[in-house]
Amino acid sequence: MPRIPTLVDNVEANQSREIFWDKDVYDLELERIFARSWLFLGHESLLPKPGDFITTYMAEDKVILSHQQDGSFRAFINSCTHRGNQICHADSGNAKAFVCNYHGWVFGQDGSLVDVPLETRCYHGQLDKEQLGAKHVRVETYKGFIFGCGDADAPGLEEYLGEFRWYLDTIWEGAGGGLELLGPPMKSILACNWKVPTENFVGDGYHVGWTHAGALLGIGGELAGLAGNRADIPFEDLGYQFTTRHGHGFGVINNAAAAIHVKRDGWAKYLADTRAEVGRKFGPEREELYVGHWNCSIFPSCSFLYGTNTFKVWHPRGPHEIEVWTYTMVPRDADAETKNSIQREASRSFGTAGTLESDDGENMSSATHVNRGTITRDGRIDSSMGVGFEGPHPIFPGIVGSSFIGETSHRGFYRFWKEMLDAPDWKTVKANDDTWDSIFTNRDYWSDKIDAAE
Amino acid sequence: MSVKQTLAGLDVQSAIEMHYRAEVRLLQNGQYREWLTEMVDEDIHYWMPIYEQRLIRDRRPDPTPDDAAIYNDDYGELKQRVERLYSGTVWMEDPPSKIRYFVSNVEAFHAGDGEFDVFSNLAIYRNRRQLEMTVHTLGREDKLRQVGDGFKVFRRKLILDARVTQDKNLYFFC
Numbered sequence: 001m002p003r004i005p006t007l008v009d010n011v012e013a014n015q016s017r018e019i020f021w022d023k024d025v026y027d028l029e030l031e032r033i034f035a036r037s038w039l040f041l042g043h044e045s046l047l048p049k050p051g052d053f054i055t056t057y058m059a060e061d062k063v064i065l066s067h068q069q070d071g072s073f074r075a076f077i078n079s080c081t082h083r084g085n086q087i088c089h090a091d092s093g094n095a096k097a098f099v100c101n102y103h104g105w106v107f108g109q110d111g112s113l114v115d116v117p118l119e120t121r122c123y124h125g126q127l128d129k130e131q132l133g134a135k136h137v138r139v140e141t142y143k144g145f146i147f148g149c150g151d152a153d154a155p156g157l158e159e160y161l162g163e164f165r166w167y168l169d170t171i172w173e174g175a176g177g178g179l180e181l182l183g184p185p186m187k188s189i190l191a192c193n194w195k196v197p198t199e200n201f202v203g204d205g206y207h208v209g210w211t212h213a214g215a216l217l218g219i220g221g222e223l224a225g226l227a228g229n230r231a232d233i234p235f236e237d238l239g240y241q242f243t244t245r246h247g248h249g250f251g252v253i254n255n256a257a258a259a260i261h262v263k264r265d266g267w268a269k270y271l272a273d274t275r276a277e278v279g280r281k282f283g284p285e286r287e288e289l290y291v292g293h294w295n296c297s298i299f300p301s302c303s304f305l306y307g308t309n310t311f312k313v314w315h316p317r318g319p320h321e322i323e324v325w326t327y328t329m330v331p332r333d334a335d336a337e338t339k340n341s342i343q344r345e346a347s348r349s350f351g352t353a354g355t356l357e358s359d360d361g362e363n364m365s366s367a368t369h370v371n372r373g374t375i376t377r378d379g380r381i382d383s384s385m386g387v388g389f390e391g392p393h394p395i396f397p398g399i400v401g402s403s404f405i406g407e408t409s410h411r412g413f414y415r416f417w418k419e420m421l422d423a424p425d426w427k428t429v430k431a432n433d434d435t436w437d438s439i440f441t442n443r444d445y446w447s448d449k450i451d452a453a454e
Numbered sequence: 455m456s457v458k459q460t461l462a463g464l465d466v467q468s469a470i471e472m473h474y475r476a477e478v479r480l481l482q483n484g485q486y487r488e489w490l491t492e493m494v495d496e497d498i499h500y501w502m503p504i505y506e507q508r509l510i511r512d513r514r515p516d517p518t519p520d521d522a523a524i525y526n527d528d529y530g531e532l533k534q535r536v537e538r539l540y541s542g543t544v545w546m547e548d549p550p551s552k553i554r555y556f557v558s559n560v561e562a563f564h565a566g567d568g569e570f571d572v573f574s575n576l577a578i579y580r581n582r583r584q585l586e587m588t589v590h591t592l593g594r595e596d597k598l599r600q601v602g603d604g605f606k607v608f609r610r611k612l613i614l615d616a617r618v619t620q621d622k623n624l625y626f627f628c
Binding site for chain 1: 545
């Protein structure tokens with residue numbers, strides 16, 4: 001097993017290639033990252049009624065997310081407590097109870113064991129059903145988005161999202177209605193390490209013009225100028241990158257929310273009609289973010305593009321493979337036609353057959369599998385773009401990079417990834433709360449820049 | 455599907471099978487513009503819905519074009535997908551993939567006014583790079599109309615058998 005301190009070098013801004021390949025690193029990720037972080041499970045809109053359920057994953061653990069009679073949500077491991085068989089094989093549905101196929105044990109909507117066939121005759125009154133409920137995970141909801149966590153000592157979801165909520169509120173609450181997800185998800189297998197798409201979404205504005213050159217030319221409009229990196233665009237005026245305490249981050253291209261959508265009348269009108277209210281509630285900086293296009297990842301493995309409105313979960317399946325789930329985000333209070341149009345455009349661009357998605361998968365897979373080579377793997381990969389052109393900002397929380405093309409949020413993602421792998425427990429992580437951003441050393445970057453502009 | 459539908463008859467059946475062979479040849483040759491122009495009508499709805507795995511007792515209806523879909527394209531949208539492949543900047547198709555189509559179980563029925571309902575099965579093999587090989591099986595429900603001495607498709611519903619696509623994307627025509 002490689003020594004952990006060499007996996008990520010926060011000062012030189014590079015990583016060992018082992019992070020995309022090594023099985024021991026992956027096993028440690030399952031233990032120290034996926035089993036201790038808040039993982040996206042679903043959205044209230046996907047299971048609106050009591051009894052509704054969906055089955056999903058928390059990393060490689062199968063879970064059932066279930067809407068309770070009292071309106072709350074519970075999640076439990078999709079495995080019978082008798083001999084371990086998977087309890088539910090449907091993607092979603094509405095169920096009074098879940099019956100295991102193997103011996104017929106019956107679990108209630110809340111995961112409790114409610115009935116056992118032949119109980120009196122075979123168990124002689126000795127079965128303690130209360131102790132044999134399905135294993136629960138913690139469930140918390142933020143603005144309709146439901147997350148689960150397998151660690152009793154982890155902070156609550158709000159603390160885990162932390163100052164990133166300042167940004168999320170801009171869109172997850174918006175003018176008032178907030179966002180919901182439309183399913184069912186597209187699902188596909190991609191032969192890549194889970195961090196490759198996560199880092200791509202958290203902050204890779206750089207690849208857009210090159211990887212997606214063909215698609216951007218076809219779409220035309222604002223982003224066609226990026227195609228092939230030919231246009232001379234003043235990147236520092238076009239947007240920012242952000243990273244926060246727990247590795248969540250995003251890049252934003254200003255005024256480009258709907259730019260990937262070809263048919264966008266309804267969505268563009270919705271944004272135009274609601275932006276003033278967002279400005280009134282959240283201030284001018286967040287009104288600007290509201291009409292920008294975001295490429296975003298919530299640590300560890302949930303990503304979305306706000307504006308394009310595709311929403312992804314990268315479920316890891318070993319170090320070299322993921323299962324990609326793709327939903328669409330839409331404003332809850334938009335009319336049906338607008339929601340439908342957003343869903344179609346999001347799927348056309350970033351669904352399983354998406355005009356842009358199809359460009360990305362190839363890169364993600366080859367960036368992983370090339371590391372099969374021993375000589376190759378004994379090397380580093382670089383994420384130093386824009387080091388020093390970033391720092392704390394008088395208004396925006398976290399660390400802010402000077403351009404949407406940069407690697408500030410990559411550095412923030414891997415900084416926290418390393419912190420989680422190194423830390424034996426959440427107490428150790430919390431001890432770094434006041435010093436986490438010290439790797440971003442140009443503390444005066446924004447104050448100097450703002451002074452110079454004035 | 456009703457068993458009472460009227461079979462299109464051997465001549466039409468045979469002509470439609472010939473048409474499908476020619477369609478496969480164009481797609482396998484990468485002649486996407488010719489395929490679109492010659493074989494797809496301008497009122498096309500090209501649709502690949504998402505089918506969830508649901509319990510038999512689940513009474514929710516099948517997906518409609520208002521639901522999530524992998525393809526849900528009109529002619530202009532299909533044309534945009536075709537043109538992307540001619541941009542010279544689709545790196546994953548350079549060197550190009552090899553793709554083979556196997557169309558079988560073709561059943562053609564009269565639908566009136568020179569139109570036909572045609573059901574078929576598809577097996578698609580895609581070979582890429584050195585070792586990548588993927589297989590997709592689909593059911594296909596077409597509506598064809600006679601145009602000149604050939605046919606054009608104006609409704610195409612593609613029913614994927616796999617819930618989880620075992621490929622990096624489904625960006626190919628079928």
